[in-house]
Amino acid sequence: MKVLTKNTDYAIRALLALSAKKGSYLSAKSIATEHDIPYQFLRRLLQEMIRHDLIVSKEGVQGGFMMEKDPDEITVTQLIEIFQGKVQVSECMFRKQICGNRARCVLRHEIMRIEQVVQSEFEKVTIGKLLRDLETANQVNQKEK
Amino acid sequence: MKVLTKNTDYAIRALLALSAKKGSYLSAKSIATEHDIPYQFLRRLLQEMIRHDLIVSKEGVQGGFMMEKDPDEITVTQLIEIFQGKVQVSECMFRKQICGNRARCVLRHEIMRIEQVVQSEFEKVTIGKLLRDLETANQVNQKEK
């Protein structure tokens, strides 16, 4: 069972790259080569993130993409929703044959509770947080050299 | 993003049916028709659960399947692992290009933490628990009629 697919994975990494160079434009090409993401694939993901107002773009030479939204406001949950659809445990696991009453279905409630937990855990993880963690890790690595 | 696929879903329902009739054999056919599960699909799931010692079978007329393991010992996590593979957030989301040091990678730790939370939440849900919830719900429904 895979929780993050490639597109979400790549999107997170692209956002981290853009957040690290906040205020300036980065081309899709540079992000792709630096972070080992398939170029055309990445471009589609970037387009999608523009549509969701996470980033902006500039066309032409010296163009590229730039952060628009505050990295601390972008959660992994949002990215999962964009690239993998809303988290849903099961469409309707226990059908009429078993419980009859959807509104009062205890099993369904159990499942939905977990759904909530999963979502809220991913909401705690923002691009901003990941970026800071990443910088800390890099500093540690630097010192050791 | 789908957390439970059909096979896990069906497997859970089949186990609930078998748990409800603990001690006697239920045929694949009867489970399939009663719970609206594709017959041949269900049979494969049952075979898989035999291999994992959750249930046992008896061949021939009056044969069928019966619970082997205690329903309280069967968690949804186990079923997900059997039918959808072990829960993994991402194979290796942040590669050498970003963090270099896998062992000390903060981002990876963040992701693995969530992985644990998700797993432990699903571990709280056993077939036994679901069965009791289901019975309680049915009683409520009965009273209202």
Added chain:
DNA sequence: CTAAACTGATACTATATTAGTATCAATTAA
């Protein structure tokens, strides 16, 4: 003792999702 009701095993098809590639038009800065 045999036919019908079963499981065991396995191969097959169909559909959906995920992953990745290719192409061409439009824009812009040097």
Added chain:
DNA sequence: TTAATTGATACTAATATAGTATCAGTTTAG
């Protein structure tokens, strides 16, 4: 004016999910 870039979109490939079909072997009821 041309090379570097994004915008838009169509396409292919690989994998996962969902479902079907078939046939051999076992058991028990009649």
